Amino acid sequence: MGRSPCCCHDAGVKKGPWTEEEDRALVEHIQRRGGHVGSWRGLPKASGLNRCGKSCRLRWTNYLRPDIKRGNFTDDEERLIISLHAAIGNKWSTIATHLDGRTDNEIKNYWNTHIRKKLLRAGVDPVTHQQLPPDHHVDGPSAALLPESLLWAAAAATLGGGLDTGALMQAQLLQQLLHAIGSNNDTANLIANLAAANAMLNSTRSTLPNLLLQGQMNMLSTGANYLQPSYLCNISSFAEQNVVQQHLISNTTACPETSSSSAAEQADQFGDTFASCDVAPAADGAPVEEFAGLLEPMMDLPGLCSMESSDSFWKDILEDSYRL
DNA sequence: AAAATATACAACCGCGAGGTT
DNA sequence: TAACCTCGCGGTTGTATATTT
Secondary structure (H helix, E strand, C coil), X not given: CXXXXXXXXXXXXXXCCCCHHHHHHHHHHHHHCCCCCCCCCCHHHHHCCCCCHHHHHHHHHHHHCCCCCCCCCCHHHHHHHHHHHHHHCCCHHHHHCCCCCCCHHHHHHHHHHHHHXXXXXXXXXXXXXXXXXXXCCCCCCCCCCCHHHHHHHHHHHHHHCCCCHHHHHHHHHHHHHHXXXXXXXXXXXXXXXXXXXXXXXXXXXXXXXXXXXXXXXXXXXXXXXXCCCHHHHCCCCHHHHHHHHHHHHCCCCCCHHHCCCHHHHHHHHHHHHHHCCCCCCCHHHCCCCCHHHHHHHHHCCCCCCCCCHHHHHHHHHHHHHHCC
């Protein structure tokens, strides 16, 4: 395919920052045409601008368009960007379609200047969204604070006050959760382990920050085989849903009553809950309706999301470990 | 206060996709 | 079917501003 010479290479075509006059000329020209640009290539001549059409298009789409939202990104927007990036990578234009008023360029810049650094500081690879190895070195105090080490540090601190059965059970529970998270991508085993963990929770009447469970939810959504930060919990787009759907299709025996593992047996008491999860894959490859909704029943399991004041130690530790 | 460095973001560039001739 | 043309994407650069030394 031949490639046409870009008008940007023409001698005398202005480059660099746009002036207010140029902005006004471009906006007025497009408004005169009822918001329809027509040919970008022909726009400079028609509008009297000494710019190449490409530059005009960029200026309009990234800055002058009336529906562009200016200002800082909200936490929700940031979480959504990260979630989408985890699912589809550097597809900035696709990501932008999920954020009203944000441009692909703006999102890309925000990613490169803010989010990427935050993830690195948190020990998360901004490309793969997976935990960086323990010997990963970045500036800042949180670099080496991987979730597992934090959890065990927390357990050790709890145990430090005396050999308490409840604390020991918590430590074992954490170990089980971490093992489930780190061992494989098998959704059936994962859910079974989660149920077993929950059984332990209920038997000891202890509580655990739901951040841990969110980490497991993230596994369901991304297929990553280790703990992911809680930010990935906020997922609802088509891309993630497709990922989830693939998992569900390949794990049609996801409900614990169909699993033969011992962990699944422990999970029997929650069979009804899981059976009502409505996690069956949509028919004929149709996208799963709503991932967040899909996970809701699991998040509502008794005891999983409660957080008593006496557990603030755990809560603080775990939240620190994920704080971006 | 000035220079050096870091940060944020607007803008540029090259390329591929896809439509048209 | 090949050549041409335009658009849009994603990576990169340039520059203004903020912060640090």
